Amino acid sequence: MPERAPLLTVEHLTTGFQVRDGFVPAVIDVSFHVSAGDTLCIVGESGSGKSVTALSIMRLVEPPGRIAEGRIIFNGHDLLTVSEREMQAIRGAQIALIFQEPMTALNPVFTIGNQIEETLRVHGRATRRTAPQQAIDLLAAVSIPEPQKRVRDYPHQLSGGMRQRALIAMSLACEPSLVIADEPTTALDVTIQAQILELLRDLQQRMGLALLLITHDLGVVAEMADRVAVMYAGRIVEEAPVRALFDDPKHPYTRGLMGSIPGGAPGTRLRAIQGTVPPLGALPPGCAFAPRCPERFDPCPKAPPGTTDFGGGRGVKCYLHGPAVEPQVAPPAPVERV
């Protein structure tokens, strides 16, 4: 497949939270890219920094959170340098974020149709006259039956699957070129999950979307991804095209994840690895996975491993595969006073 110029390139993103004792990173030196028509899956256990990554791209990280480092190049512009007003014009219109919980992401006091029309109006994509029909068309486009009736429904009147379809319709109303879906099927039961994933894939192909799909479910990855970034404790520890990843997982954490999906059934949770993700601010000094890693050896606890590049879009952060050490991203030492 010829490599297109990426629509979104994230470079050395570090985002964290200001707490009493200082700045605690939740996303550390993360880099990746997504092109039009391409699906990148970010996979990792809960708490590994996936949602913070998504919010960083949208520039929706709220204090005490803040983006400390990095560049987020979208369509040739660094989103971290544009004004808030320009960013508002991009949100929803060029980049859409689909949330995990379709119930809570929809306002219970407005009808589905009203909420879709509102999105269109925010970006001036509809007039009062055309908006209702556009909302109906959008519901039809996400295969909601009887859309002319459903526009008048309130969120609680729809099933979980229908709500997520409605939310997707709302997110895609202004025809964004990049869609970030943060665990869009986690709240749904298995058969509905499969249908929503199919809808996303279908829409992606029809609209030529760049899709950044966040999940903790390797079954979803296998189903959807072109490329995969495995995230652990704020870092991307392995990146690979999807086949290569499943055929030959290189990072011990990735291997652990694989061990936890019998047959890769969607809906399987990652829990076969002993222990849990270290909490924010309590990262071990070396490889963050070291305390849980069955293959840990001498250099692991000393300094975080850097990326070993395998070519072909494959990279791994693990001393098993090379001696690279992570470049120092810690804040500069305080200036010494004499």
Next chain:
Amino acid sequence: MIRVGFVIVALAVFVAIAGPFLSAYDPNAQELARRLEGPSLSHPLGLDELGRDILARILAGARVSLLVGLVVVTISSVTGMFFGSVAGYFGGRVDDVISRVVDVLMAFPGILLAIALVAVLGPSLRNVVLALSVIGWVGYARLVRGQALRAREFEFVQAARALGAGSPRIVLRHVLPTAFPSVVVQATLGMAGAIIAEAALSFLGLGVQPPTPSWGTMLDAGRSHLFDAPHLTIFPGVAIAILVLGFNFLGDGLRDRIDPKMSQ
């Protein structure tokens, strides 16, 4: 209870609108020969110190009470919703400033502050409304601020931001509507408070000026005849009590319907 409250309030509103047509007497017409006369068939609630029909004056006074209540509650709630939502939604420095002002105003006993304000501005109905609004908005601001803080965490507020909505739009569409039911409850109860406050200020001679009939000024006039003609005081007092009770019943009932959690 909510029904009783509703009936009382509806009746009062009807009286305030239809007032002059409900009584055979002009509230300002004096029949000096019969001054201080007790209730009789021709004057069911008796006559006051100038021989005016007390029923006619109470009916006319309902208009002042409700009007003051309505204007005060409207000004207070709109102002309070504005500052409360701004403080809660934006947080930070803006919130600090607004919250300190609210704290300071809340630290004063409201009615004393109102008396001081009217004393400075001069007694008049307009200044009473102004003074009661100045002390009234803080309650709404505090209420709405709390709701806005909560609303900011709602995922649909995040979702609206992710879809490109700006802050004013989010506040108007998502934050204020979630606070609105509690504001309605507070406003209903606030009507009761404003009616009492207006009566108190008028009683002190700071509000409505004679000869405009107001329940507060009627109480004031009755004070010197408390023993020889108690009906001058009793009937306007009962009118105030009933109307205030009505708004309180209505407010409490609405609160229970809208949000049972709030009632404790």
